[in-house]
Structures are given as structure tokens and as C-alpha cells.
Amino acid sequence: MPQGLEQLKRRLVDVIPNAVRVGLETAMTESANSIVAGARLRVPVDEGDVQASIRHHGVKEGKRGGLYVAVTAGDKTTEADTYQVARLLEFGTMKMPAQPYLLPAFRANRRRAKSAMRRAIRDAIIHLSTRKQA
Numbered sequence: 001m002p003q004g005l006e007q008l009k010r011r012l013v014d015v016i017p018n019a020v021r022v023g024l025e026t027a028m029t030e031s032a033n034s035i036v037a038g039a040r041l042r043v044p045v046d047e048g049d050v051q052a053s054i055r056h057h058g059v060k061e062g063k064r065g066g067l068y069v070a071v072t073a074g075d076k077t078t079e080a081d082t083y084q085v086a087r088l089l090e091f092g093t094m095k096m097p098a099q100p101y102l103l104p105a106f107r108a109n110r111r112r113a114k115s116a117m118r119r120a121i122r123d124a125i126i127h128l129s130t131r132k133q134a
Helices: 003-042 047-053 085-091 102-133
Strands: 055-061 067-072
Touching: 003 055, 003 067, 003 102, 047 085
Parallel strands: none
Antiparallel strands: 055 067
């Protein structure tokens, strides 16, 4: 195989995906931080420290190879008897209407998050292509 073709293959398989992943993980983490901040502002009451329990768990790789960031609410500090207060607030009960805070925060940041991820991918590829040409 000619040397130029081998370099191109290595670059397409190794260098570009690694650079894209680094940029993508940064954009995903920043977007998750925005969702967490928005959800904390939307919690209707702070029973059991629900606001403090809202967090993201970093970028992880899914079973099929895709990347994701989980944003959760609720932990041991938000348990009241056997019920998770954070879950009850988000989804409601038969006696209490839902007072969602996670889903609205996600919806408010969805477009911005998608744009940030697209921009991170594009910038990583452009940076690599201009760096190799210089």
C-alpha cells in the first residue's frame, strides 16, 4: 500500500475520531452543566435537598458505542420514608400534580446542546485539516 494512502487511512481511523471525541465530550459536559443549572432553578420546592441532588455523571460510552451524559435527581438525602421526593415532584402522584423540572430544563437546552456538539465536531475536523496543511 502506498505511503500516502496508509497515512490517510491512519488519520481517518485514529486521529480524527480521537480529536472529535475530545471536543464532543467537552461540549456534552458543558451542555449537561447547563441542564443541571436549569433544573436546579426549576425545582418547585427544596424538600429533602432535591436541588443539591441534581447532577450529571460525566460522559460515558453506551452499549452500542454512542456517547451519553446522564442527568439525575435524587439520592439518599431526598428519600422520605420509602418514596423518592425528586421522582414524585417530577412525575406527580394520584394526589399531587406533576411539577417537572428535569424535562423542562432538558427541553430549554436541547437546541443549544445539539449546536454545541455539531460545532465541536466541525471545529475538531477543521483544526486537524489546517494543522496538517501548515
